[in-house]
Amino acid sequence: GAVVSQHPSWVICKSGTSVKIECRSLDFQATTMFWYRQFPKQSLMLMATSNEGSKATYEQGVEKDKFLINHASLTLSTLTVTSAHPEDSSFYICSAGVGGLGNIQYFGAGTRLSVL
Amino acid sequence: RKEVEQDPGPFNVPEGATVAFNCTYSNSASQSFFWYRQDCRKEPKLLMSVYSSGNEDGRFTAQLNRASQYISLLIRDSKLSDSATYLCVVNSGGGADGLTFGKGTHLIIQP
Numbered sequence: 552g553a554v555v556s557q558h559p560s561w562v563i564c565k566s567g568t569s570v571k572i573e574c575r576s577l578d579f580q581a582t583t584m585f586w587y588r589q590f591p592k593q594s595l596m597l598m599a600t601s602n603e604g605s606k607a608t609y610e611q612g613v614e615k616d617k618f619l620i621n622h623a624s625l626t627l628s629t630l631t632v633t634s635a636h637p638e639d640s641s642f643y644i645c646s647a648g649v650g651g652l653g654n655i656q657y658f659g660a661g662t663r664l665s666v667l
Numbered sequence: 668r669k670e671v672e673q674d675p676g677p678f679n680v681p682e683g684a685t686v687a688f689n690c691t692y693s694n695s696a697s698q699s700f701f702w703y704r705q706d707c708r709k710e711p712k713l714l715m716s717v718y719s720s721g722n723e724d725g726r727f728t729a730q731l732n733r734a735s736q737y738i739s740l741l742i743r744d745s746k747l748s749d750s751a752t753y754l755c756v757v758n759s760g761g762g763a764d765g766l767t768f769g770k771g772t773h774l775i776i777q778p
Contacts, residue, residue, distance in 0.1 A: 585765045585766070587765070593770065594769060597767070646766075655716065658710040658712070660709070660710050
């Protein structure tokens with residue numbers, strides 16, 4: 552299947568700092584990528600849809616000024632958690648789709664963020 | 668009402684047994700359906716897509732019932748390596764929409 556690379560895999564940071572997570576499609580171009588968040592024992596929840604060359608679309612309840620998304624090329628989307636706080640500690644996962652309707656999404660390995 | 672519902676389990680099943688789980692979804696306009704597998708502290712990995720006519724991939728069989736809005740997954744001759752959380756996933760739109768995940772069903776295969 553298609554390969555999606557996500558870095559870093561694990562981050563520990565102090566409260567108030569910003570953390571950038573990268574998501575790359577390695578062997579295909581992705582005009583749309585997705586960012587999810589998963590808290591322990593919870594399902595993955597879609598945070599936002601990242602659109603190449605335009606603004607991201609955020610799900611209800613997700614602060615766009617806190618979770619900055621940049622999708623400057625067809626193979627790279629970044630999520631920056633600004634001024635991170637302990638409640639932002641979570642597992643962040645990106646995905647990219649291949650194909651159109653009924654497309655299959657491939658996931659990055661995820662980033663485990665721990666904010667102290 | 669939750670969009671995608673699954674029994675969280677855990678299901679404790681002896682090795683070699685057959686196990687099945689179901690999932691229901693609330694959006695009748697949903698168009699694509701998948702089963703993903705997620706191991707502890709790892710990303711989800713696609714197990715199989717689910718087609719209206721039902722489909723099989725080795726020991727795994729998936730079925731979709733649009734009228735009742737449920738999806739099933741059957742695992743035959745279960746292996747220890749099948750132990751994981753199985754996520755029912757629905758795409759309610761076209762390719763540009765994110766996926767909606769169930770909470771997952773935790774399966775433990777016992778030797």
